[in-house]
Amino acid sequence: MTLCVYLLGTADTKSEELDYLRAVLTERGVSTRVVDVSTGEVSYQADISARTVASHHPQGAEAVFCGERGRAITAMSEALRHFLPGCDTLGGVIGIGGSGGTAIVAPAMQSLPVGLPKILISTVASGNIEPYVGESDIAMIYPVVDLQGLNRISRTVLANAANAMSGMIHHHYTPPADTRPAIGITMFGVTTSCVAKAVRTLGSSFECLVFHATGSGGRSMERLVAQGMLRGVLDVTTTEFCDFVAGGIFPCTAERLESIAQTGVPYVGSCGGLDMVNFGAIETVPEQYRDRVLLQHNPFITLMRTTPAECRQIGHIIGERLNRCDGPVRFYYPEGGFSQLDCPGQPFHDPAADSAFRDALLDTLRQTKQRRFISLPLTINDPAFAKAMADELTQLFREHEHYAKN
Secondary structure, three states, X not given: OOOEEEEEEOHHHHHHHHHHHHHHHHHOOOOEEEEXXXXXXXXXXXXXXXXXXXXXXOOOHHHOOOOOHHHHHHHHHHHHHHHHHHOOOEEEEEEEEOHHHHXXXXXXXXXXXXXXXXXEEEOOOOOOOHHHHOOOOOEEEOOOOOOOOOOXXXXXXXHHHHHHHHHHHHOOOOOOOOOOOEEEEEEOHHHHHHHHHHHHHHOOOOEEEEEEOOOHHHHXXXXXXXXXXXXXXXXXXXXXXXXXXXXXXXXXXOOOOHHHHHHOOOEEEOOOOOOEEEEOOHHHOOHHHOOOOEEEEEOOEEEEEOOXXXXXXXXXXXXXXXXXXXXXXXXXXXXXXXXXXXXXXXXXXXHHHHHHHHHHHXXXXXXXXXXXXXXXXXXXOOHHHHHHHHHHHHHHHHHHHHHHHO
C-alpha cells in the first residue's frame, strides 16, 4: 500500500496553493491526495470532496452545509476529525488556511497519532498557537503573506513545507524496540536536578518521558496516559496548578489528574514549582500583582511567588483531585522547599506559604492504604528526595503489575 500525504484546505479559496503543494511533492516522488474541506459549493475536483468529508459528521453532511458559516466550520472540523483516522493510506498531513481553514483542520490534525508527520501552514501561526497545536506534534509555519494566490513569498514558504514533508516521508523514523515500560515525568528548570536524578535511578527499568510543565506539557502527558502509552507517572512538577489559580501563562485545565483517576496508573506526585506563577515579560504582569515578589527569569518570563492564600487553594484542589484516584497514589512533600528558588537564602523561600499548602492538602486528602502523603526533611532537588520518589514509583509499579496479572 502506497502511503500518501493528505493535503487539507478549502478548495474554494486555496485551490492554487493545494495544486502547488501537490506539484512539489510529486516532483519529490511523494504521493498525495487533496482533501477539500470547503463549507460551500466548489467546482474544484479534489481527490476527496468536501461532501465526502462532511458525510462523516455524526449527523450527516447537512450538519456541515447548513448555510451558517460559524456552525459550518465547527461541523466540518468534526467531520474531518472522524474522517482522517479511517484513511488507510495516510502517511502525513499538510493543512493550509487562514483563521477559518485553520479552525477546520487543526483539531483533526491534533487527533492523529504522535509521530505521524503534520505541518500546518497558517496565517495565525505568528500569534497564540496553543489552541491549534494543543498536545500534538504539529509543526506550524507562518506564510508571511496571506494565502490568496501564489507569489514569490507564498511559493517559497509552501515549497519549504512540501520539502520538509518529503524529508519526513522518505526518511521515516522508526524508534528502536524498547521493552521497558514507559513512564511520564514532569519538569521545570527549577526542578531539573530532581528529575535528572530520578531519571538516572529509574532509567534501567523504565523508559522515562520527561514533559515540560508548561500547561501543554501536563496535558500531553495525561493524553498519553489515557492512550495507554504511559504506565506510571512521576509528577515531580505540579506548578501548572499555580497558573491555573492565579491566571499565569502556563496553566493546567480543570481535567489535570483526570487521566490518572480514570486509568488507575501508579502515581507519585510532589510540589515542584508550587512556589511560582509564570507571566510573560515584566511589563505584562497584571497590575494587581505589581507589588508582589517578582523575579525576571529571562526577558520573556517573569516569576511571581505564590502567597499562603494561593497555596491553600492549590492544596485543596490537588487534594480533591487525588481523592478521585483509586489507583496507587503517593504525594511527597519536601519540607526544605519546592524549587531551586524556594530554599533558604533564595528569593522565593517562604516556609509559611509552603506550610499553607501542606495543611490544606492534608485537610482535603482522604488517606488510605492506596493514597498516602509522605513528608521528608529535604528540599525537592536533594538527591535523596529524588531517589525516594523514584524508588516509591518503582515499588508501586511492581505491586500494581503483580495485582493486574493475578
